[in-house]
Amino acid sequence: MALNEALILAILASSLVPGLIIFVLAESRIRLRTTLNLFGAVAKLILVGVLLAGVSAGEIYGFRHTVLPGLDLVVKADALALLFATLSAVLWLFTTLYAIGYLEGSPHRSRFFGFFSLCVTATMGIAMAGNLFTFFVFYELLTLATYPLVVHRGTPQAMRGGTVYLAYTLGGGALLLTGIVWLHGLTGSVDFAHGGYLSALGPDYGGQLQFVFLLLIAGVGVKAALVPLHGWLPQAMVAPAPVSALLHAVAVVKAGAFGVERIVYEVYGVEFAQSLDLLTPLAAVAAVTIVWGSFRALFQNDLKKRLAYSTVSQVSYIVLGTALFGPVGTVGGLVHLVHQGIMKITLFFCAGNYAETLGVHKVSELDGAGRRMPLTTLAFSIAALGMMGAPLTAGAVSKAWLLDGAAEAGMHWAGWVLWTSSVLNAAYFLPILWRAWARPAPAVWPEERVPARGRIETLWLLLLPPLATAIMTIAAAVFADSAWSPLAWARLIAAREYSGAMP
Amino acid sequence: MTDPIAWLILLPLFWATAAFLLGPGRGARLAIAALLAQCGLALQLAADVIDGGARTHAVGGWGAPLGIDLAVGGLSALMLVLTQAIALPLAVYARAYFADGAPAVRYFWTLTGFLLAGLNALFLAADLFNLYVTLELVGLAAVGLVAAGGSARQVAAALRYLFAALVGSVMYLLGVALIYGAHGTVSLQTLAPLVDARAPAAVWIACGLMLAGLMLKTAIFPFHYWLPPAHGGAPAPVSALLSALVVKASFYLILRLSLEVFAPLAATAATALGLLGAAAIAWGSWQALRTVHIKMLVAWSTVAQLGYLFLVFPLLAPDGLALQAGVMQAIAHGLAKAAMFAAVGVLMLATGRDTLEGLAGVAGRMPLTLFAFGLAGVTLMGLPPSGGFLAKWLLIEAALTHGQWGWVAVVIAGGLLAAAYVFRVLRQAFLLAPADSPFHPVPRSMEWTAFVLATASMLLGLQGVELMSLLAAGS
Amino acid sequence: MSTSLAFDLLLAAALLWSAWRTLATPDIFRAAILFIVFGLLLTLAWARLAAPDIALAEAAIGAGLTGALLLDAVGALRARRDSAL
Amino acid sequence: MSGGMIFAGAGAVLFTMGLVGVVLIGPLLRRILAFNVMGSGAFLVLVGLAQRDGGADPVPQAMVLTGIVVAVASTALALALARRLHRLTGRTTLSATDDD
Amino acid sequence: MIPLLKRAAVILAAASFAGALVFAMLDLPAPGVHLPAAVEANMAASGVAHPVTAVLLNFRGYDTLLEVGVLLLALLGVLAVGARATPPAPAPGEPVKRMFARLAAPLMVLVAVYLLWAGAIQPGGAFQAGAVLGAAAVLLHLTGILPGWGAPGLRLRAGLAAGFLIFLVVAGALLAQGAVLAYPPAQAGRLILLIEAGLTVSLGLILAGLFLALSRDSGDEA
Incomplete structure (x- = not known):
């Protein structure tokens, strides 16, 4: 096996193998389990780094295995794949650290970390899938690997959430499968290609292709939580905080959004999609989702639920960017894929910290949390401001590109949607910040579990990850113009999709 | 001398007889050793078929139509490999399962030997009357295995099963009688060129009788009534053998006869068979969603999954997609169902209960077995990367290629229904266990055999090319 | 119509009649007896079909052994039911 | 019409009678009888139809010999189960549904 | 009156099915393949002089091998359903009947030997001979001379399996010469006689066993 094949498989193996070993570990082997987890996460990060360097130097990484005559499993690392893979690898490391701290002493940790690793393996597979078939394989694997995480606590509420989650995602998977098989029947097994590969079919197939597009987008739209397919997301909030972080920032919803990008850019091709009149309806759906999600978030008292609706809204920024015809909108969508992940994971880490340390689950209980947990609340504030699009945060960068993209595509209404969303974002985030920083703390917290130790407000394993991702939220904006920023990478991809015409 | 075709039949007969001579309950080690050899023989045969194409073995040296031929092609070689590959782990499993000397074990090994000999002989047969004898061999061995438990429920289930099997056989036999009357031969090879669409009415009736008889034995809706009590009531290793292999054997016959001999007639019934398949999926899944007994759930799932096999018929076409789908489904379901019954057997022994409710908390106590159940479930749901997924993929592709939209909807809906009943079990297992629930340790070998079978059904999805090239060889 | 054909027709009719009675007779003991009669008629039929091998086997196995098995079963089921009463 | 054809025709009727009996009759012993009638019918068709032109055909005769032995074997097993x-349970029939 | 309607419908359906079957059979042309001729042509090489025996043990001997398996299997099923460890004592029969049985049984054995020997050249053979042997055993049982069966001991098991095993060994041994059950014409007659002899004993035992293993619970339960 060539080195380049081995490398790309090693990326998958770096989480799969530790995961499988962890499954069979006894519950008490804490140290070995932790070592395996961290080893996998670090190894994956290093491997992704090697690939990044290689890809930007023009190296090609790919692996192909034929499962049926004319049906290939293809894993490859192109620029778009690496954008998502890097995000996942980095955030996985932090989430693992966080989860180790968060689940300290709770039961069934072998099972948890086993599925956790499978989940990341599936996400990596989605990122690096080289064709729709492979994408689907990992997409469904992700569904299966996340279910045990959602129901991890085993309470009736968790079970209900898990059932709703399955009903939505498996249903979506069925639609996606139909669409993929249909395309396979039309074109045979074709790999993702810059500029898409369906335009070769010609306009005779227009009607069919429009319908298939609907199937495909509905399929991935479930995970991307496009309205009206978003119902599972707030229900899945019953999962432990690291899982929510994973679901919202790294794996599930991202997989959906990423699927939209792959389908629009590398299956249909953005220009061909535009010629089939597919992009405007997609943008409309995204716009509705953005506004609806933000609007619903306003009325949630449960902190995690508020964040969940916020996710519904923010992920559709990515979809909206994809649907804005023109390189600028594309850059906006791509870069928000990364930025939203960093910001949202910070918010969930912090929400988890409040719950784990103080027993605070509701917005109304957050009064004075900033004094008791200043670092956590600082991280939360940075991420929340980022979500609103405040200057010097990652959110501002994506929002700027999206607004320009809307103007470039001639969809000025999309700009208004984004502004509306920002206002709503402010309306549901600012009261939280106000309560946390400005209101006096109550005499007792609902259920204080972790006492403050000197200046450290909670376990350092719980504190470090949100701080790191909060710093990244700022760094992504401050160093946006450097060669290694997400923005630079997104521009590289966009340049390839639009045959070199880059702003 | 070492023709694997002949030994695949003689060897199990030998060890079945030897086990009988050894006495009640004995013969486990002998069976496992012989099954290892049979696995080798089946693989060698498959390799021969890939290299040299289909071939025959003229028993008695006479050759058809006077004598009886045994024939092996890609399809039969696949079924033979599958049979041995499932039987071997199940034998290991059964050895541990029956370690306590339950009454069901007394004739288990002998009956299993005859069952496997019958299955191998059936897959290799190329003669309508010889097929009748092998069908009887398989049927009586299976009934004996179900009845061996001896409880009232098991005896009633066995009787129900026996009547279905016997009536099916006699219907099939009358078909053979009419064919012999019409053409003067029962050799498939001699018959194939003689049957065409202008066949006399008697041949049509014969075809219908044989089809109906075999459908009764396959337990396709609405002939499924005997299956759930028989498969749901038997000891776990027996259920696994029956669900994984025995019902497949009569399906294999329907498929083979409609491909090789009665192709000009089979097309007329194709849509009806597909509709029955769809009904089986719906009804089997619905019952699996309702039952409170975990083993009945798995048995009803077999009823549903058999439906998929019959969706193949309306889509059979020269492109071979549907045939590939059917074979893939048969193999994947065989492995997965064997794994599932094995896993359920372990769970029932461990918890001492046979209801879904009794499963609360096993996720924490028996993760390996539950994982095996889950993997097998993934195959049944048709999710990637399992063999069941490839089967579903091929079926949908075949349906779309022929513009037969309805079947796509059936396949998709069937997968979702399967997910619904599989997750009924899984979610129960994730619930918190009541603190006082009893728990009996179970031999690890049983957990591992279930896991190995489930993993095989999963990895099958990555080896489709090899399977399909074997299927294509010699056909 | 030759005498042999007439005999065949008569024999066939007798076969059908005995089979019908076997299935329709309310008393199970009589049904078993009728089944043995059916088997003996069948033996004749096999002889008429120039199949003496089958005729021998039918007489010994079909009518004889099966009949004995059936009668024994009828007896067993009756005895048990009577003793239960 | 030959003797073979007459018995083949009788066999067809016997098969049908037996089939209806197996499907509709409740008591197990009688169902077993019906099954035997059904099988005998199939045997008659096999030999009768093959010999419809008069000459004896040893092939179907040998098949029927095999079939008779299989039938007695099945009957014995069915009787054993019924007894x-x-x-x-004291029952002489199978209840309509016993997936209990 | 729904039952009446149902009955009428069943009768109508059955009558039309049987009618269709009969008409279809009347409508058949002569078959294209004529096996009796092939049997006739190969009789010389078959090792026996009686066509049915030739088909049964040579041309289609493989079917017969499997069929003996089926028979053994049925006995296994019967035993599995409820064999007891110790056989019940035989119920004493009436003296006259016993006398009759004692006289008849040896005669029947003689008949069986004759049938076996005759099978090579005229009607008869292992099945008929075995059936007669079985009938003799049943007779002895019914008159209280032969006890019912419990779980069979080693010697009985060997007897039950012997015929099948001989058949199987011959089949396997002949595989060395090319194909299963391909008798060399010179030894065909002897081999077939060997198989038939073994089958007669085992078939007799099995057929008797089907009855004796079943009937044992008639007495003790009554």
Whole structure:
């Protein structure tokens, strides 16, 4: 096996193998389990780094295995794949650290970390899938690997959430499968290609292709939580905080959004999609989702639920960017894929910290949390401001590109949607910040579990990850113009999709 | 001398007889050793078929139509490999399962030997009357295995099963009688060129009788009534053998006869068979969603999954997609169902209960077995990367290629229904266990055999090319 | 119509009649007896079909052994039911 | 019409009678009888139809010999099961549904 | 009156099915393949002089091998359903009947030997001979001379399996010469006689066993 094949498989193996070993570990082997987890996460990060360097130097990484005559499993690392893979690898490391701290002493940790690793393996597979078939394989694997995480606590509420989650995602998977098989029947097994590969079919197939597009987008739209397919997301909030972080920032919803990008850019091709009149309806759906999600978030008292609706809204920024015809909108969508992940994971880490340390689950209980947990609340504030699009945060960068993209595509209404969303974002985030920083703390917290130790407000394993991702939220904006920023990478991809015409 | 075709039949007969001579309950080690050899023989045969194409073995040296031929092609070689590959782990499993000397074990090994000999002989047969004898061999061995438990429920289930099997056989036999009357031969090879669409009415009736008889034995809706009590009531290793292999054997016959001999007639019934398949999926899944007994759930799932096999018929076409789908489904379901019954057997022994409710908390106590159940479930749901997924993929592709939209909807809906009943079990297992629930340790070998079978059904999805090239060889 | 054909027709009719009675007779003991009669008629039929091998086997196995098995079963089921009463 | 054809025709009717009996009759012993009638019918068709032109055909005759032995084997097994069921439950029929 | 309607419908359906079957059979042309001729042509090489025996043990001997398996299997099923460890004592029969049985049984054995020997050249053979042997055993049982069966001991098991095993060994041994059950014409007659002899004993035992293993619970349960 060539080195380049081995490398790309090693990326998958770096989480799969530790995961499988962890499954069979006894519950008490804490140290070995932790070592395996961290080893996998670090190894994956290093491997992704090697690939990044290689890809930007023009190296090609790919692996192909034929499962049926004319049906290939293809894993490859192109620029778009690496954008998502890097995000996942980095955030996985932090989430693992966080989860180790968060689940300290709770039961069934072998099972948890086993599925956790499978989940990341599936996400990596989605990122690096080289064709729709492979994408689907990992997409469904992700569904299966996340279910045990959602129901991890085993309470009736968790079970209900898990059932709703399955009903939505498996249903979506069925639609996606139909669409993929249909395309396979039309074109045979074709790999993702810059500029898409369906335009070769010609306009005779227009009607069919429009319908298939609907199937495909509905399929991935479930995970991307496009309205009206978003119902599972707030229900899945019953999962432990690291899982929510994973679901919202790294794996599930991202997989959906990423699927939209792959389908629009590398299956249909953005220009061909535009010629089939597919992009405007997609943008409309995204716009509705953005506004609806933000609007619903306003009325949630449960902190995690508020964040969940916020996710519904923010992920559709990515979809909206994809649907804005023109390189600028594309850059906006791509870069928000990364930025939203960093910001949202910070918010969930912090929400988890409040719950784990103080027993605070509701917005109304957050009064004075900033004094008791200043670092956590600082991280939360940075991420929340980022979500609103405040200057010097990652959110501002994506929002700027999206607004320009809307103007470039001639969809000025999309700009208004984004502004509306920002206002709503402010309306549901600012009261939280106000309560946390400005209101006096109550005499007792609902259920204080972790006492403050000197200046450290909670376990350092719980504190470090949100701080790191909060710093990244700022760094992504401050160093946006450097060669290694997400923005630079997104521009590289966009340049390839639009045959070199880059702003 | 070492023709694997002949030994695949003689060897199990030998060890079945030897086990009988050894006495009640004995013969486990002998069976496992012989099954290892049979696995080798089946693989060698498959390799021969890939290299040299289909071939025959003229028993008695006479050759058809006077004598009886045994024939092996890609399809039969696949079924033979599958049979041995499932039987071997199940034998290991059964050895541990029956370690306590339950009454069901007394004739288990002998009956299993005859069952496997019958299955191998059936897959290799190329003669309508010889097929009748092998069908009887398989049927009586299976009934004996179900009845061996001896409880009232098991005896009633066995009787129900026996009547279905016997009536099916006699219907099939009358078909053979009419064919012999019409053409003067029962050799498939001699018959194939003689049957065409202008066949006399008697041949049509014969075809219908044989089809109906075999459908009764396959337990396709609405002939499924005997299956759930028989498969749901038997000891776990027996259920696994029956669900994984025995019902497949009569399906294999329907498929083979409609491909090789009665192709000009089979097309007329194709849509009806597909509709029955769809009904089986719906009804089997619905019952699996309702039952409170975990083993009945798995048995009803077999009823549903058999439906998929019959969706193949309306889509059979020269492109071979549907045939590939059917074979893939048969193999994947065989492995997965064997794994599932094995896993359920372990769970029932461990918890001492046979209801879904009794499963609360096993996720924490028996993760390996539950994982095996889950993997097998993934195959049944048709999710990637399992063999069941490839089967579903091929079926949908075949349906779309022929513009037969309805079947796509059936396949998709069937997968979702399967997910619904599989997750009924899984979610129960994730619930918190009541603190006082009893728990009996179970031999690890049983957990591992279930896991190995489930993993095989999963990895099958990555080896489709090899399977399909074997299927294509010699056909 | 030759005498042999007439005999065949008569024999066939007798076969059908005995089979019908076997299935329709309310008393199970009589049904078993009728089944043995059916088997003996069948033996004749096999002889008429120039199949003496089958005729021998039918007489010994079909009518004889099966009949004995059936009668024994009828007896067993009756005895048990009577003793239960 | 030949003797073979007459018995083949009788066999067809016997098969049908037996089939209806197996499907519709409740008591197990009688169903077993019906099954035997059904099988005998199939045997008659096999030999009768093959010999409809008069000459004896040893091939179907040998098949029927095989078939008769299989039939007695099945009958014995069915009787054993029916008697066992009766001993365990006192029932002489299968209940309509016993997926209990 | 729904039952009446149902009955009428069943009768109508059955009558039309049987009618269709009969008409279809009347409508058949002569078959294209004529096996009796092939049997006739190969009789010389078959090792026996009686066509049915030739088909049964040579041309289609493989079917017969499997069929003996089926028979053994049925006995296994019967035993599995409820064999007891110890056989019940035989119920004493009436003296006259016993006398009759004692006289008849040896005669029947003689008949069986004759049938076996005759099978090579005229009607008869292992099945008929075995059936007669079985009938003799049943007779002895019914008159209280032969006890019913419990779980069979080693010697009985060997007897039950012997015929099948001989058949199987011959089949396997002949595989060395090319194909299963391909008798060399010179030894065909002897081999077939060997198989038939073994089958007669085992078939007799099995057929008797089907009855004796079943009937044992008639007495003790009554």
